[in-house]
Amino acid sequence: MTTEPRWLATDQLDAWMNLTQVLMLLPSALDRQLRDEAGVPHAYYQILAMLSAEPGRAMRMTDLARRVGATSSRLSHAVASLEQRGWVRRQACPSDRRGQIAELTDAGFATLEAAAPGHVAQVRRLIFDHLDDEDVTRLREITGKILPGLSG
Structure with a gap:
């Protein structure tokens, strides 16, 4: 038995x-701004930012892949490139x-610190300068409701 699709209402x-x-x-x-101003692709910036927020600026590769929404192989390729730049180092899990x-190196952290002001300014220009406080609250609530269905 075939059921009729639940089409979206106009709104x-x-x-x-x-x-x-x-x-x-x-x-x-976001990628264009980071590449132009800091020479860092957005995907790499996200990896550096995620590591910077962790205790010891380090985390398991599998957890990092999940956090940045990348496959293990894509993350491994990105981290290899970050290692070549001296921004991240990999080590065996004890x-x-x-x-x-x-693990984010001091050089990687310095790169992140240098790129962050321009990135935050771009995020403000593109998103938050167009929203009032109520909009931001609603955006946080809406994305909070959507995210669980995407991460599992």
Whole structure:
């Protein structure tokens, strides 16, 4: 037995189209700014930022891949490039020989610190300068409701 699709209502379709455009345009706008001003691709910036927020500026590669939304092989390739730049180092996980830990180096942290002001300014220009405090609260609540369905 085939059931009829649950089509989106007009207001849902409008919201969906706006969201898809944001999801398509925002990453390239952030990437362009970071590459132009700091010579860092957005994906690499995210990895550095995630590591910087962790105790010891280090975390398991599998956890890092999950956090940045990358496959293990894509993350491994990115971390190899970051290692070549001297921004990250990998080491064996002491509790699991198969696991690896990525650690942000002092040079990587300095790169992140140099790139962060321009990145934050761009995020403000593109997103938060267009929202009032209520909008920000609603955005946080809405994304908080959506994220669990995407991460599992």
